Amino acid sequence: MTSVQSTPPHATNKLAFLGTGSMNGAVLRGIIASGYDRTAVVATLRSDAKADDLRTETGVTVLIGEQDPEANINAVKDADVVFLGVKPVGITALCDQIRGSLKPTAVVVSVAAAITIEMMAAHLEAGQPIVRSMPNTPLKVGSGAVGLSSGEFVTKEDLAAVVELFSGSGVVHVVPEEQQNAVSAISGSGPAYAFYLAEAMAAAGVELGLDPALATDLARATVAGAGKMLAEADADPSALRKAVTSPKGTTEQALATFDAEGMAKIVAHGAAAAAARAAAITKELG
Numbered sequence: 001m002t003s004v005q006s007t008p009p010h011a012t013n014k015l016a017f018l019g020t021g022s023m024n025g026a027v028l029r030g031i032i033a034s035g036y037d038r039t040a041v042v043a044t045l046r047s048d049a050k051a052d053d054l055r056t057e058t059g060v061t062v063l064i065g066e067q068d069p070e071a072n073i074n075a076v077k078d079a080d081v082v083f084l085g086v087k088p089v090g091i092t093a094l095c096d097q098i099r100g101s102l103k104p105t106a107v108v109v110s111v112a113a114a115i116t117i118e119m120m121a122a123h124l125e126a127g128q129p130i131v132r133s134m135p136n137t138p139l140k141v142g143s144g145a146v147g148l149s150s151g152e153f154v155t156k157e158d159l160a161a162v163v164e165l166f167s168g169s170g171v172v173h174v175v176p177e178e179q180q181n182a183v184s185a186i187s188g189s190g191p192a193y194a195f196y197l198a199e200a201m202a203a204a205g206v207e208l209g210l211d212p213a214l215a216t217d218l219a220r221a222t223v224a225g226a227g228k229m230l231a232e233a234d235a236d237p238s239a240l241r242k243a244v245t246s247p248k249g250t251t252e253q254a255l256a257t258f259d260a261e262g263m264a265k266i267v268a269h270g271a272a273a274a275a276a277r278a279a280a281i282t283k284e285l286g
């Protein structure tokens, strides 16, 4: 796996976000928050339920598919980079819809789990540059993690432009495409694991007699604070854990219980189940 440095800013590319829900919306918000020219961005949604929030929060042009069946087509006509953010099952139909309207040089960037570059290429014009990405929702707050894999027609400049777009709001790694299900199982789904831990800690606090609101506040602040420490340069999770764990103290007892009950194995099993589900979706939809 290669960590990639972005190139210096270049001329603003025109961006289209098709299907701007949780994930594509987080990518878009991260890019706008890092200072990107919002007048160069068009986003689409199927329905107008969340359109006002998206317009107000980002200032980009938002087109609604239910009001204009050509919304996706109009969004991509001038675009240099096109982010596909619909559910995996909808990606190839979306490619079919836009294939005749994309600029031949437009870089198509999918954020979908399980959809391979080959599956998308079969529904786009020959030679279209395609990048498969696995981002995560913390991009929205500038703390994301992204795995990128490029198809054969992606130039060095194309890849550098995509890296630059993501790297304003997270860490970016270029990975072989066959590792994308593992990336999805760790960093794509990972925010949910951290939120689950916060929920479990809050529930544990209630069992120990804390008021639910207090327990939730303590758990939230703690997971958020630990995350902030992990985000510092060269942070080492093991060293940070050891710094909290006094010999013969209280934390040691909790961690020994986690070990005895196989928590690391549980996490590994969960991640393996996520990766296996991605492989199964590829088979179902391929």
Ligand SMILES: NC(=O)C1=CN([C@@H]2O[C@H](COP(=O)(O)OP(=O)(O)OC[C@H]3O[C@@H](n4cnc5c(N)ncnc54)[C@H](OP(=O)(O)O)[C@@H]3O)[C@@H](O)[C@H]2O)C=CC1
Residues within 6 Å of the ligand: 018, 019, 020, 021, 022, 023, 024, 044, 045, 046, 047, 048, 049, 065, 072, 085, 086, 087, 088, 090, 094, 111, 112, 113, 134, 135, 136, 137, 188, 189
């Ligand atoms: N959520 C996450 O943390 C992550 C998700 N992903 C990937 O992101 C993709 C989207 O997931 P997620 O964001 O969670 O799902 P969401 O349902 O939140 O977003 C999907 C969006 O697509 C819109 N949409 C559906 N069909 C069309 C269409 N034909 N044209 C335009 N817009 C359309 C929907 O609009 P409307 O709401 O109006 O129906 C919705 O806003 C998936 O492929 C998933 O694998 C990847 C990494 C992490």
Ligand SMILES: O=C(O)[C@@H]1CCC=N1
Residues within 6 Å of the ligand: 113, 184, 188, 189
């Ligand atoms: O749950 C999912 O399928 C998507 C992919 C990774 C995170 N969310």
